[in-house]
Amino acid sequence: MTAPTVLMPAESPLPMPAQDFDAVFTDTRAPGAPELQSQGWSRFAAFSPALAATGGLVWIMTGWFGGDGLSWVEGTLLTLIAFNFFWICFSVSTVVLGLWSLARHRPPRPGRAQPLNVALLVPVHNEDPCYVMGNAQSMLEELRARGGQHRYTMFILSDTRDDAVAGRELASVTALRAQLSPGLRLYYRRRTENTDRKVGNIADWITRWGGGHDAMLVLDADSLMTGRAISRLADALAADPGAGLIQSFPQLIGAQSVFARMQQFANGVYGVALAEGLARWSGQDGNYWGHNAIIRTAAFAQCAGLPRLRSRLRRRDQLIMSHDFVEAGLLRRAGWGVRFLPRIRGSFEETPPTLIDHIQRDRRWCQGNLQHLGLLRARGFRAVSRFHMFHGAIGYLMSPIWFALLVMWALIGVGKDASVLTYFSETNPLMPAWPEMTDSRHVLIIVLMYAMLLAPKLLGVVALPLTGARYADFGGGARFVLSVLSEIALSILYAPILMVQQMIAVFRTVLGLQKGWSPQARAGGRYGLGTLAICHALETLSGVALTAGIVAGLVSPWLAPIALSLTLAVPLSALSGVSVAGVARRWMGTREDYREPPVNQAARYYRAQLKRLLEGGVSVTPAE
Numbered sequence: 001m002t003a004p005t006v007l008m009p010a011e012s013p014l015p016m017p018a019q020d021f022d023a024v025f026t027d028t029r030a031p032g033a034p035e036l037q038s039q040g041w042s043r044f045a046a047f048s049p050a051l052a053a054t055g056g057l058v059w060i061m062t063g064w065f066g067g068d069g070l071s072w073v074e075g076t077l078l079t080l081i082a083f084n085f086f087w088i089c090f091s092v093s094t095v096v097l098g099l100w101s102l103a104r105h106r107p108p109r110p111g112r113a114q115p116l117n118v119a120l121l122v123p124v125h126n127e128d129p130c131y132v133m134g135n136a137q138s139m140l141e142e143l144r145a146r147g148g149q150h151r152y153t154m155f156i157l158s159d160t161r162d163d164a165v166a167g168r169e170l171a172s173v174t175a176l177r178a179q180l181s182p183g184l185r186l187y188y189r190r191r192t193e194n195t196d197r198k199v200g201n202i203a204d205w206i207t208r209w210g211g212g213h214d215a216m217l218v219l220d221a222d223s224l225m226t227g228r229a230i231s232r233l234a235d236a237l238a239a240d241p242g243a244g245l246i247q248s249f250p251q252l253i254g255a256q257s258v259f260a261r262m263q264q265f266a267n268g269v270y271g272v273a274l275a276e277g278l279a280r281w282s283g284q285d286g287n288y289w290g291h292n293a294i295i296r297t298a299a300f301a302q303c304a305g306l307p308r309l310r311s312r313l314r315r316r317d318q319l320i321m322s323h324d325f326v327e328a329g330l331l332r333r334a335g336w337g338v339r340f341l342p343r344i345r346g347s348f349e350e351t352p353p354t355l356i357d358h359i360q361r362d363r364r365w366c367q368g369n370l371q372h373l374g375l376l377r378a379r380g381f382r383a384v385s386r387f388h389m390f391h392g393a394i395g396y397l398m399s400p401i402w403f404a405l406l407v408m409w410a411l412i413g414v415g416k417d418a419s420v421l422t423y424f425s426e427t428n429p430l431m432p433a434w435p436e437m438t439d440s441r442h443v444l445i446i447v448l449m450y451a452m453l454l455a456p457k458l459l460g461v462v463a464l465p466l467t468g469a470r471y472a473d474f475g476g477g478a479r480f481v482l483s484v485l486s487e488i489a490l491s492i493l494y495a496p497i498l499m500v501q502q503m504i505a506v507f508r509t510v511l512g513l514q515k516g517w518s519p520q521a522r523a524g525g526r527y528g529l530g531t532l533a534i535c536h537a538l539e540t541l542s543g544v545a546l547t548a549g550i551v552a553g554l555v556s557p558w559l560a561p562i563a564l565s566l567t568l569a570v571p572l573s574a575l576s577g578v579s580v581a582g583v584a585r586r587w588m589g590t591r592e593d594y595r596e597p598p599v600n601q602a603a604r605y606y607r608a609q610l611k612r613l614l615e616g617g618v619s620v621t622p623a624e
Contacts, residue, residue, distance in 0.1 A: 007173065007188040008155075012212035014298065016203055018307040019330055021378035026335050027303050033242035033337025039283035045097050046281040050089035058082050061445075080405040081445065087398060088452045091274070095456045095463075098277030102466035107343055113238035115149035118294070119213040120230075123201045125159040125194065127221040129172035130614070132156065134607030135224050137176055138599050140184045142227030150234045153185040153213070157201050159194035166190055168614070175613050198290075199306055199323045210297045220291040224253070226346030226599045233294040236341060242284075244299040244336025245328060248347035249275045250292045253592050253600060257353040259576035261588045262490045264351060265483055268590035269474075270460030272467050275342035284337040285384035290324035292347045296336070300327070303334035309374065322368025325392055326375060329385035343467075346597065354577035355494065356527055356535055359501045366396045366505035399502035406562065409446070410546060410555045446558045457488060473591045483588040493572055496565040500539045526577070529570070536569035543567030 019025060058078060065074045120139065124132055136154055143152050156173060160166045173188040180186060191204060202218065210216070215237055217230060229248060236246050249271075255264035279286070304327040308317035320326055328338045352358040372389035375381075461484060464471065474480040507513075533540075543566025549555030550563060565572065580587060592600070 006190070007177070008209065009153075009187060009212070011208045012210070013208055014206050014210035014301045016207050016210075016301040016305045018305045019303070020307070021375065024380035025303065025330075025333060026380075027299065029302070030244070030299065030335030031242045032335055033240075033244075033284040036283040039281070042097060042101075042280040042283070045100075046090065046093050046277065049093040049096075050086055053089045054082050054086040057085055057448075077405075077408050080401055080408065083401060084398060084405060085449070085452070087394065088449070092452060092455045092459070094277035094281065095273045095459045096277070097280050098273035098275065099459055099463045099466070101276050101280045102273065102463055107341070113235070115151065116214040116234050116238050117151045117212065118153070118230075118234050119205075119209075119216045119297070120152060120154040120219060121157060121202065121205060121216050122154065122219045122221065122223070123157045123159065123198050124169070124221045125197075126162050126165050127160075129165070129169045130607050130611045132169075132221050133172045133176045133610055134603045134605075135222075136186065137180065137606040137610075138603035139225055139227070139230065140186065141181060141602065142599055143230060144181050144184055146227040146231060148231050148234075150231065150238070152230070153187070155205060155209070156186070156188045157205055158188065158190035159197065159201050160190060161194065171614055172610060175610060196319055199319065203305065206297065206301050210301055213297050215294050216297050216300070217294045218291055220349060222350040223250070223291055224348040224599060224603055225292060226597060229344050229346030232344050233341070236339075236344075237294050237296065240337065240339070242337045243296065243339055244303070244331040244334075245286075245288055245293055245295045245338045247286060247288055247293040247338070247340045248344050249340070249342035250289070250347045250349040251345070251590075251592065252351045253348040253597075254350050255353070256579050256581045257576065258490070258578050258580055259355050259358065259494070260351050260353045261580055262487055262494070263358075265487050265588040265590060266457075266491065267351075268592070269464065269484070269487075270457045272342070273460045273463035274456060275340070276463075279340040279342050282340055282384060282388075284339060285332055285382050285388075286328065286338040286340040287388045288324040288328035288338065290322075292349065299331060299334070299336050303336065304330045306330075309371070318371070320368075321371060322365065322392070325369075325372060325389050329375075329378075329381045329389065332382050332385050333380040346599070348592075348597075348600070354527070355497070355573045356531070356576075358498075359505075359535070362498075362502060363505040363508060366502065367509045369393045369396055370506070370509050396502050396506050399499045400506055402499050403503050406559070410549060410559060443556070443558055446556070454488065457484075457491075469591060473594060475586065475589050475594055479586065479589070486588055492561055493565045493568075494576070496562045497536065497539050497569050497572065500542065500566070500569075504538065527573075529574075532570045532573050536573055539566045539569035543569065 061078055061081065062070070065071075065078075070078065120136075122132060122136060133156075136156065140152070140154055156169070158166065158169055160169060169190070170188070173186070177186050189205075191201065194200065196203070202216075206216075215234065217225075217233065219225070225248075233246055233248060237243055240246075252260075252264040252267045255261045306320050306323055306326065309320060310317055332338050352361055369389075369392040373393050376386050376390060471477050471480045474483065527535075543563050546555060546559060546563035547567055550557055550560055555563075
């Protein structure tokens with residue numbers, strides 16, 4: 001590897017000590033974050049209905065199994081159903097809370113406060129330089145045009161290992177620095193070694209240059225934010241001296257494939273009410289998603305330095321991979337507020353274009369989220385911070401639980417005489433009694449699960465007008481209905497495949513098979529039939545077995561949608577990457593498709609301009 005490249009200002013060091021999870025820490029400089037209005041009530045409204053509904057279901061089902069006590073098989077079935085049902089209900093109650101909040105509450109405008117010196121940090125690792133610099137120029141030019149009291153400086157923080165990519169990075173930065181409008185500041189640094197990956201990349205900037213900036217807005221390589229969104233985050237941080245971190249709600253943008261369109265539409269339509277509900281019950285105990293958030297630099301340096309974790313199984317230190325949840329918990333532990341402002345629009349990111357690309361990213365996230373289970377007993381964390389980490393892990397652990405529940409449902413079948421497993425006779429007392437559920441009870445549970453899974457989507461549709469959106473913004477009423485039905489159909493088809501793949505991710509992590517933390521392939525890939533068949537072998541075999549059971553009359557036909565999805569996993573995975581660019585504005589279109597944000601138009605123009613400039617071999621002198 002070549003020598004490090006530095007196009008940076010004079011250093012302004014800021015100490016960043018590693019935290020101790022075995023000791024309570026309070027930052028004496030934190031002014032304290034007062035509880036937000038109605039925060040206690042909001043938590044009651046989010047958690048109580050889910051607990052009550054789950055308790056009611058357990059009570060009813062316990063009565064179904066008879067008065068002679070629960071067998072271990074019945075207890076297992078009841079536990080699996082109750083556990084899944086609680087988290088489904090919790091999502092529904094969070095959306096309902098968000099619906100109420102959107103209808104009743106208008107966020108106060110932040111008062112005028114002292115101007116901030118804000119650093120815009122863009123960590124990159126083997127990314128397309130023209131893409132990154134095009135986004136950077138678009139954001140900087142928007143901020144220049146908008147003006148305002150805050151001062152902004154952008155830093156491209158490279159961890160690129162490929163010298164050829166690094167050469168293009170340097171050429172792109174040099175060209176961009178030469179053509180930026182007067183007054184805009186862009187710097188670039190490439191590290192010799194990418195120690196501790198993104199965590200180390202950000203920490204290196206803080207310890208060398210962080211002392212010169214009041215706040216840092218952390219972005220991803222695919223992040224794009226409007227000048228208005230950036231300035232509103234800065235205003236909010238400046239007006240709240242107790243806030244250590246304020247997270248925006250990134251909207252998905254730029255989706256061109258079937259799978260990406262599905263993700264983008266769901267995020268833009270259903271995610272708004274869910275995000276509002278999450279913000280209400282989180283209050284000052286919010287979470288951090290690693291990007292598109294503004295952070296008080298000195299607070300982060302003093303309170304969120306990450307140590308390495310000692311692995312009990314492998315007897316070696318491990319990097320905290322999903323660092324963002326932990327950093328939010330550390331800031332809150334120290335006395336700083338962590339807030340989520342979902343109503344700030346203009347915060348964008350992209351999503352993997354194919355199912356396999358999504359699976360590859362999900363395996364990395366699974367590895368990091370399960371690591372959080374070892375931090376739940378760390379001293380000083382707030383209860384809600386622990387819940388965020390636990391919830392992140394549960395999001396993956398639910399998949400093997402769902403799969404186990406699916407297997408049990410399939411084995412129970414459609415009746416005592418037709419089931420795959422029946423009650424064992426008295427001549428074989430060592431075998432357990434299998435729970436008998438009548439067809440009507442069996443169907444009722446399955447229908448209830450389906451209904452609760454669909455409820456957040458339907459409530460999200462109802463909530464849209466409360467956000468200031470109109471159904472006409474999505475191409476009109478008819479197109480919007482078609483898009484909603486298309487998204488629901490696709491989500492039903494892909495959900496069982498994702499369940500199996502997340503279960504595989506959990507076992508890969510537990511067994512130590514998930515190695516490394518390779519960067520995301522943002523442009524996606526093209527996968528042949530052999531790769532698809534290997535990747536989805538377990539889903540295909542499971543689907544064939546379920547289908548055979550349904551055809552033979554041994555398995556409930558209500559499981560047919562799941563059986564169909566699993567059986568067709570390979571063609572559905574191939575379908576996920578099919579480009580729909582030509583019909584994107586007419587099918588599952590979001591507001592950003594029908595009225596493209598100017599910042600995105602500008603970014604696309606700047607990317608193309610920079611690419612032409614570099615391909616033309618134009619020599620550019622670095623700007624000082």
